[in-house]
Amino acid sequence: MKRTSRGFLLLIGLALNGGPTFATDHLDRRIGETILYERISPRPGKSFVIRVNTFLPSGPGPFPLVILNHGIDPDGSRDRVRFQVPAREFVQRGYAVMVPQRRSFGGSEGPRDWSDCQPGAYTREAQREIHATLRLALARDDIDTRRILLVGHSVGGLVGLKTAEQDLPGVVGVVNMAGGFRWENCDWQTPLLEEMRQAAASRIPSLWVYAENDRMFPPELARQLFASYRQAGGSGRLRVLAAHPGDGHLFFPERSGLQAWWPEVEGFMRAVGLPTRKVRHIAETRRPGESGFAAIGDVDSVPFVEHEREAGGKDYRTFLEAAGQRAFALSEDGDAWGWSVSANPLDEALEYCNTNSSTPCRAYALDQQVVW
Template sequence: MQNRLGRFRLVVSVMVFAQWQYLANAAESDPIATDLHETVVAVPMMEKGLFGTSQREIVATTYMPDGAGPFPLIVLSHGNPPNAHDRIKVGRYRKITQIREFVRMGFAVIVPIRRGYGATGGRFAENTGSCRAPDFEAAGAEAAKDLLATVAFADTLPQIGRDRVILVGQSAGGFASLAAASYAPKGVIAVVNFSGGRGGRPATNPGDPCAPERMADAIGHFAATTHIPVFWHYVQNDLYFSPDVVRTWFSAFQAAGGHGQLVIEQPFGRDGHGMFAVDSAIPIWEPGFERFVSSVLLSTAPGTPAP
């Protein structure tokens, strides 16, 4: 029995490794932005499975300004497509125009692809369960593991300013960033949440997500141990999360002790939920984003008195 179990584990390990190699090679075949020093990397992390805890790797991409650094870092997190079959289409989440703006501001950027998506593939770790009774806390905690592993990996890179890390995420990536911040990862100084949340039903219930009160509870849970500022950026015509729902979530965040700022932009396009990823929208969100991150970096600069 032990021999059969050992052989089975070996076969599973080989299959997982082969899948990762295939996906990584596919990711590396994408056009590389040499001006951004784009590099595909493997982020190690520990994952619980059927046979205990084992190490696996997630695919990530780094982008750097010119020079040796150290540079402040943005960890950029992707969303979750409404259709599960579209998760593979996340690829490496190469939002090059947006990333180029971050690099222009002086940031290094790392973009991890969480388990179950795009170039990483494998088991989807962020399942929330039914729409009526979703477990957003568990999904957020799983997503946070990938981001925490990414922050730890980035800490080993010589170009990175290890005490100046900002988590930036869109949609499910915004929620993942909120969740990760609650674990107080070393060096993380702020979060930027673009249209963050889970449970959106844009096709059937525009603006009315699954169990928004449960999301409010999950946000309050994570906010209770979050001690860094969070910039919340949403849009009035978001077909996933209406402004009324978002204000309820932000109130839960503040009531639990969270410190942050909520901005709700004027309607954008047919669905403002994806504003961050639209190149033409950069002039809309960038000024507020740049003011926020500049103030955070200034307040955490060496020699700055504590508030």
């Protein structure tokens, strides 16, 4: 969730190249973020434009490619998933990173494309977005499509494994981060085990990574899924990480999980012949410490300009109710603000605030602390 003092406008029209444009399309230029568009046609007479957040190192390339696949939220969230934390690690090592926003997510056109308790039907449809992403990559001179790594989180992990069944040219490895497909009020484990068994048809090596406290796919289930895959002939290795702070299912996109999963991925990349040496350092935004300016819940102390105090206070209260990694940014004159709950909340909150401010913005609150 994000807000600014100028309001929150989601969809504002179509870009000249045919893709939807968003008022909140803030891009991380430090890691070369752009947005590409590609059309998919799931059936005759039906076509949709999807958006692909793309991160590129500086220089001419060609760069090996990582495709990051996001999960789904059965509760209905369609937020854009950018995977900035993982993308930064790969870009620093000279990789292009592409993050397709599947149908109905993050501004991609099309209806919700999954069926309850039918992981096979969903993954078949979701592979269209990966193929569209590969078409975009093949059309570029700065991407080396002979060296591709598929990485997926949650449902995206299952989608990556199922895509690897096709032994696509150039794909040298697949990484399943907390992968699976879970639904309530039905037998979802039986079809999921079968999908993992079928994924073993791939000859591409895989790495499976889960956390000890994953609420969606706990270690016992992860081991069952991996056993189904291995017993059917799949080539892979399973790693269960120590408990991740908060929700273990989110260890991959969150910054706090990076030190746990990166060594596993780095070793796997070396094993499949992909480079891992850092070729560029991209500095993170400095995280300020607690300042003692006010208590986190003291809405009246937030220094909004007087004519924005009511609107700003309303947004700050909403921010306080949000769960997860969060940040609230405020302009120095108190006239603009922005907030975010995401894997990279500080950068996003500052971007939203600065977009609508004539004076610089800085962090007011991070997680449970006031840092102003």
